[in-house]
Amino acid sequence: MPVGQWLLLLIIGLLAGGFGVVVGAGGGFIIAPLLLVVFHLPPALVAGTSLAIVFLNTLSGSVAYARQQWVDYRVGLILSLPATPGALLGATAARLVSPILFRTSIGLILLGFAIYLVTRPIPRPRPVPRAIAVDDQPLPGSPAPDTLSRSERPVTGLAVVGLGLGFVSSFFGLGAGWLVVPILVHIYGFPPHMAAATSIFSLCVYSGAGVAAHLWQGHIVWPMVTASGLGVIVAGQIGASLSTSLQGTH
Numbered sequence: 001m002p003v004g005q006w007l008l009l010l011i012i013g014l015l016a017g018g019f020g021v022v023v024g025a026g027g028g029f030i031i032a033p034l035l036l037v038v039f040h041l042p043p044a045l046v047a048g049t050s051l052a053i054v055f056l057n058t059l060s061g062s063v064a065y066a067r068q069q070w071v072d073y074r075v076g077l078i079l080s081l082p083a084t085p086g087a088l089l090g091a092t093a094a095r096l097v098s099p100i101l102f103r104t105s106i107g108l109i110l111l112g113f114a115i116y117l118v119t120r121p122i123p124r125p126r127p128v129p130r131a132i133a134v135d136d137q138p139l140p141g142s143p144a145p146d147t148l149s150r151s152e153r154p155v156t157g158l159a160v161v162g163l164g165l166g167f168v169s170s171f172f173g174l175g176a177g178w179l180v181v182p183i184l185v186h187i188y189g190f191p192p193h194m195a196a197a198t199s200i201f202s203l204c205v206y207s208g209a210g211v212a213a214h215l216w217q218g219h220i221v222w223p224m225v226t227a228s229g230l231g232v233i234v235a236g237q238i239g240a241s242l243s244t245s246l247q248g249t250h
Contacts, residue, residue, distance in 0.1 A: 013231020
């Protein structure tokens with residue numbers, strides 16, 4: 001791969017990975033369209049290569065968020081375990097779809113996401129019990145006494161949501177954190193930072209299953225993963241650190 005392309009992918013990984021971890025979406029919603037439009041990869045290679053980069057990004061971000069104790073592991077697993085079969089199915093479907101249908105579908109998804117970002121309501125904090133504490137002290141980075149306890153947080157229906165997340169994530173290579181975070185914030189009342197951290201953790205789990213399926217089918221361009229992967233690993237640490245200093249609205 002030419003040096004210019006290698007450097008471009010590294011920069012894309014740094015920018016997309018950092019932003020993706022901050023908002024809890026992973027960088028796939030930026031990386032996949034660029035692989036499609038700029039590098040002209042076919043749909044299956046776009047999905048597999050992008051998802052492999054997303055996995056590295058979310059793995060790095062998950063480690064950083066875990067150190068900050070922002071991840072709700074119970075909710076993350078409720079989301080990610082049902083998503084795993086969908087991720088395997090999505091990897092197979094990606095090689096069967098026509099390039100025109102793939103481009104149209106990914107364009108409509110990104111357009112819908114853009115409309116949501118413009119029109120989304122500002123989440124209102126809910127009066128809920130105090131966050132889990134250790135020795136009666138709030139967890140490091142915990143924002144307020146009104147944060148709902150991890151053990152008490154109601155998550156009815158999240159397992160059903162997870163069923164479709166894996167397919168969408170693996171089929172398009174976008175990840176699905178951009179769907180998870182609004183659901184956790186606006187429907188289940190999660191604080192935005194906890195929603196982002198939990199989304200990144202769940203995406204790491206089920207994107208790993210999707211990557212394994214894409215790897216088995218030969219859908220991953222490893223030089224591109226190496227170049228962008230270095231960027232997203234570094235960006236995952238930076239993004240998680242920056243997230244604590246940003247205003248908590250998604």
